[in-house]
Amino acid sequence: MMASPFDLRIAIIGAGMGGLGCALSLAKKGFKHISVYEAAADLGFVGAGIQMAPNMARILDRLGCWGEIEKEATNVQETSIRQGSSDTELAHVDMSGIQALYDYPHCTGHRSSLAGGLYKACQAEPAIQFHFSTALVSVDRFEPRPVFRVRKRVPKVTNGTNGANGTNGAAHGEASNEDTTVEVDILLGADGIKSATRDNMLGALGLTTEEADTGQASYRIMLSRDQMAGDEEMMRLMDSNLVVRWIGERRHIIAYPVANKTVYNLSSAQPDINFAEAPSATYTTRGSKSAMLKVYEDFCPLVQRMLNMVPEGEVCEWRLRQHRELPTWSHGSVGLLGDACHPTLPHLSQGAAMAIEDGAVLAEVLSRVTPDDQTASIRRCLKTYELLRKERTSMLVDMAYHSGRALHLGEGAAREERDRQFAAHKADGKKAIPDKWASPDVQKMIYSYDCVAETEAEFDTLYASVQ
Numbered sequence: 148m149m150a151s152p153f154d155l156r157i158a159i160i161g162a163g164m165g166g167l168g169c170a171l172s173l174a175k176k177g178f179k180h181i182s183v184y185e186a187a188a189d190l191g192f193v194g195a196g197i198q199m200a201p202n203m204a205r206i207l208d209r210l211g212c213w214g215e216i217e218k219e220a221t222n223v224q225e226t227s228i229r230q231g232s233s234d235t236e237l238a239h240v241d242m243s244g245i246q247a248l249y250d251y252p253h254c255t256g257h258r259s260s261l262a263g264g265l266y267k268a269c270q271a272e273p274a275i276q277f278h279f280s281t282a283l284v285s286v287d288r289f290e291p292r293p294v295f296r297v298r299k300r301v302p303k304v305t306n307g308t309n310g311a312n313g314t315n316g317a318a319h320g321e322a323s324n325e326d327t328t329v330e331v332d333i334l335l336g337a338d339g340i341k342s343a344t345r346d347n348m349l350g351a352l353g354l355t356t357e358e359a360d361t362g363q364a365s366y367r368i369m370l371s372r373d374q375m376a377g378d379e380e381m382m383r384l385m386d387s388n389l390v391v392r393w394i395g396e397r398r399h400i401i402a403y404p405v406a407n408k409t410v411y412n413l414s415s416a417q418p419d420i421n422f423a424e425a426p427s428a429t430y431t432t433r434g435s436k437s438a439m440l441k442v443y444e445d446f447c448p449l450v451q452r453m454l455n456m457v458p459e460g461e462v463c464e465w466r467l468r469q470h471r472e473l474p475t476w477s478h479g480s481v482g483l484l485g486d487a488c489h490p491t492l493p494h495l496s497q498g499a500a501m502a503i504e505d506g507a508v509l510a511e512v513l514s515r516v517t518p519d520d521q522t523a524s525i526r527r528c529l530k531t532y533e534l535l536r537k538e539r540t541s542m543l544v545d546m547a548y549h550s551g552r553a554l555h556l557g558e559g560a561a562r563e564e565r566d567r568q569f570a571a572h573k574a575d576g577k578k579a580i581p582d583k584w585a586s587p588d589v590q591k592m593i594y595s596y597d598c599v600a601e602t603e604a605e606f607d608t609l610y611a612s613v614q
Contacts, residue, residue, distance in 0.1 A: 150518070151518075152178075152513060152514055152515070152516040152517075152518075153176075153177045153178050153179055153514070154179060154180070155178065155180065155332040155333055155513070155516065155525075156180040156182075156331045156332045156333075157173060157178060157180065157181050157182070157331060157332065157333045157334075157335065157513075158181075158182045158183075158184065158293075158295070158329060158331045158333070158334050158335070159181065159182070159183045159184070159335045159337055160184050160283050160295075160334070160335070160336050160337060160338045160342075160343070160344050161183075161184075161185060161336065161337035161338035161339060161342075161485075161487070162183050162184075162185035162187075162190060162266075162277065162279075162337075163262075163337060163339060163485065163486075163502070164261065164262065164265065164485070164499040164502050164503060165337040165484050165485025165486070165487075165499075165502030165503065165505060165506060166183055166185070166337035166338075166485075166506075167183075167262065167265035167266055167269055168206070168210075168265060168502060168503035168505075168506040168507070169335060169337055169484060169505065169506030169509055169510070170183050170269050170272075170275050170506075171210050171212070171265060171268050171269050171272065171275070171506070172206075172210065172506045172507045172509065172510035173274075173506075173509070173510045173513070174269070174272035174274045174275050175209070175210055175211070175272075175510070176510040176511070176513075176514050177514070178274060178510070178513070178514075179274050180274065181272075181274050181275045181276070182275075182276050182278060182329075182331070183269075183275065183276070183277050183278065184278045184281045184282075184283065184297055185277065185278065185279050185280075185281065186280070186281065186282035186283075186300075186338075187279065187280070188279055188280045188300070189279055190262055190263075190266055195257075195258060195367035195368075195369055195412055195414060196255055196256065196257060196258070196369070196403060196405045196410075196412030196414065197255070197256055197257070197258045197261055197496075197499060198223075198253070198254070198255050198390075198403075198496035199216070199220060199253070199254045199255070199256055199261065199499075199500075200253050200496065200497065200500055200593060200594055201245065201246075201249040201250065201251035201252065201253060201594040201595075202249075202500055202504065202593055202594055202595075202596050202597075202598075203499065203500035203503055203504075204217070204251035204252065204254070205250065205251055205597060206503050206504060206507050206598070206599070207264075207265075207503070208251065209507075209599070210265075210268060211268060212264045212265060212267070212268040213251075213264075215264050215267075216256065216260055216261055216264040217252075217254060219256060219257070219260045219405075219406055219407050220254035220255060220256035220260070220405070221254060221255045221256070221388055221403065221404050221405060221408060222246075222252045222253075222254055222388055223242050223245070223252070223253045223254060223255055223388055223389070223390055223403070224241075224242055224243045224388035224389070225239065225240065225241055225242055225243065225388065225389050225390075226239070226240045226242060226389065226390040226391070226392070226585045227239050227240075227389060227390070227391050227392070228240075228392050228394065228569060228580070228582050228585065229391060229392065229393050229394070230393070230394065230395070231393040231394055231395035231398065231399065231400070231443070231445075231446040231447065231450065232395060232445050232446060232447060233447055234393070234447040234449055234450075236573075237394075237566060237569040237570070237573070238569040238570075238572045238573050238580050238582070238585070239573060239576075240572070240576075240580070240585045240586075240587070241576060242585075245590070245594065248591075248594070248595075249594040249595055251594075253590075253594070255390065255403040255404065255405050255412070256405050256406070257405045257406045257410065257412075260405075260406070261499070278297070278299075280299055280300040280301070281297045281298070281299045281300075282297060282298050282300070282343075283295060283296075283297055283338065283343045283344060283347075284296040284297060284298050284326050284343075285343075285347055286334065286344060286347035286348065286351070286481060287328075289348070289351060289478045289479035289480065289481045290478075290479030290480050290481075290522055290526065291479075291480065291521075291522040292330050292331065292332055292480065292522075293330070293331055293332075293333070293334040293479070293480050293481050294328060294329070294330045295328075295329055295331075295334060296326040296327065296328050296329070297326065297327050297329060298325075298326050298327075299327070332480065332521075332525065333480050333481075333482070333513065333525060333529075334480065334481045334482075335481075335482050335483070335484060335509065336348070336481070336482070336483045336484070336487045337483075337484050337485050337487060337502070337506075338487055339485070339486045339487060339490075340468055340470070340486045340487070340490040342483065342486070342487035342488075344481065344483060344487060345473070345483055345487050345488065348477075348478045348481055348483070349473070349474075351478060352474075352475070352478055354474050354475075356470050356471070356473060357470065357471045358468060358469070358470055358471075359469040359470060359471050361419070361467050361468060361469055361492060361548070362418060362419050363416050363417065363418065363419050363466075363467040363492065363551070364416075364417060364418070364419040364420070364421065364422060364464050364465060364466050364467055365414055365415055365416050365417070365464065365465045365467055365493070366413075366414070366415040366417075366434060366439055366462065366463070366464055366465075367412075367413075367414050367415075367463065367465065368412070368413040368414075368415075368453075368454070368457055369405075369410050369411070369412055369413075370410065370411045370413070370453060370456055370457075371409065371410060371411075372385060372408070372409045372410070372411075374456050375411060375453075375456070378452060380449055381411070381449070381452070381453065384402070384404070384411065385404050385408055385411050386404070386408060387404065388404075389403070390402070390403040390585075391403070392554070392582060392585075393446060393447070393450055394554045394555070394582075395443075395445070395446060395555075396555060396556070396557040396558075397417065397418050397555045397557070398415065398416065398417040398418075398442065398443065398555065399415065399416055399551075399554050399555065400413055400414070400415045400443070400446070400450060401413070401414050401415075402414075402453075411453075413453060413454075414493065415442075415443075416467065416492075416493070416494070416551060416555075417442050417443075418442075419466055419467070421434070421438070421464055422464075422466040431463055431464070431465050431466075432463070432464055432466075433460075433462070433463060433464075434462035434463055434464035435462060436457060436459050436460075436462045439454060439457070439462050439464075440454055440455070467492055467493070468490060469490050469491065469492060469544065469548070470489075470490055472489075472537075472541055473488050473489075475533070476488045476529070476532070476533040476536075476537065477526070477529035477530060477532075477533060479522075479525075479526055480522065480525045480526065480529070481529075482509070482529040482532065482533075484502060484505035484506060484509060485498075485501070485502030485505055485506075486498065486502065488540075489501065489537075489540040489541065489544055490544075491540075491543065491544040491547050491548075492544075492547045492548055492551055493547070494547045494548075494550045494551040494554070494583070494584060495543055495546060495547040495550060495583060495584050495589075495593075496584055497543050497547070497593065501540050501543065504536070504598040505532075505536055505540075507598055507599055508532055508535055508536055508598050508599070508602050509532055511599055511602040511603070511606070512528040512529070512531050512532045512535070512602065512606065512610075513525070513528055515528060515606060515610070516528055527610055527613050527614070528610070530613040531606060531609045531610045531613060534609045534612075534613070535598075535601065535602055535605060535606075535609065536598075539596075543593070546583055546589070547583075549583075550581070550582060550583040550584065553565055553581040553582070554581070554582060565581045568580055568581050569581065569582075
């Protein structure tokens with residue numbers, strides 16, 4: 148029997164935002180044995196821009212890493228929703244009062260800054276151990292103590308003999324022949340939308356997961372300050388604290404400065420033509436610059452100039468994916484978090500925030516595991532975590548989907564009503580708008596939310612309701 152819940156051995160599969168945030172939340176709560184398994188050789192610190200709303204910043208501040216991340220971020224003061232074809236402003240939202248209202252600002256930054264800040268904070272915690280180049284093979288037992296197998300990929304050794312790190316001469320990227328079996332008290336799957344943890348768990352329960360076809364894909368573009376320096380209109384955007392969203396039929400582009408205003412980030416959403424024509428398990432494909440320009444050919448000259456700056460051969464397109472709501476997030480002593488259980492479209496900019504919130508809530512509930520019946524208590528705590536999180540994350544996933552549909556309307560009565568709502572907000576600056584990310588009522592609902600406070604208030608009642 149454990150002396151304390153903090154002696155539990157916890158494994159996390161995946162070192163994305165959710166996995167890093169969860170590991171750090173657990174360590175800060177006092178857990179002593181946390182192992183993180185990541186299939187990639189290192190974190191890589193790649194990716195595009197990311198929005199960091201007050202509900203995320205609140206958690207990062209408690210974890211002690213927000214200060215450094217905020218230094219490189221842009222404190223958003225305003226957002227402009229514009230007609231893509233003409234650059235005409237449909238609505239303007241003043242966000243200068245966000246910090247006063249919610250104690251933290253709404254910022255934009257580079258994903259590498261957020262991931263790097265979380266990883267650096269994790270490295271300072273002796274309780275956290277990372278295992279890179281190590282992929283989950285299977286989950287072989289879910290309770291009382293989970294048992295899973297991992298396979299480490301070994302680096303290339305050119306001379307065919309053991310390297311300094313003891314590798315066996317396998318080619319770079321080749322999996323070693325032997326699997327390692329690991330036994331822990333709790334296994335948490337933070338391994339993203341392609342989660343092997345989820346697939347193993349649902350398979351053991353005789354359940355399946357179904358992808359919800361979004362019909363959307365995204366270009367993610369980063370332009371340097373040097374690239375934009377010769378264009379005064381672009382430089383005004385680079386030097387601003389403004390988020391711009393250009394919208395058109397079935398398409399939009401959202402853009403903002405990151406990395407101390409040295410990089411301008413553009414993320415798009417458009418019909419998923421390339422992936423639909425070539426269905427596969429991939430989520431990213433090398434895109435065609437000419438195809439990208441064709442998709443946005445009727446957008447305004449400012450957007451055209453920015454898209455034309457993307458070097459040929461550096462266009463990447465992502466398929467935007469969702470899953471239908473899962474029947475369960477846990478089985479025995481195995482649980483899921485982040486995109487493994489509630490992947491979302493990016494139109495609310497809450498994907499990473501929800502994953503980091505999941506980790507914070509998991510740390511809270513698992514700290515309440517009781518020693519008298521440890522296995523049953525872990526199972527009940529994981530079910531309580533699901534009760535605390537599932538309804539809210541499902542609501543935000545659904546809201547992101549419907550917000551995207553409103554942004555992408557074509558000619559007709561629905562679009563006229565949408566634009567009337569934009570105009571009403573422009574008249575008084577307070578009314579709700581169809582772009583839910585920028586709508587003051589939705590901002591209040593999301594930004595004021597404190598997942599830890601909710602857990603503290605609701606845990607006992609919810610825990611008592613599950614068996």
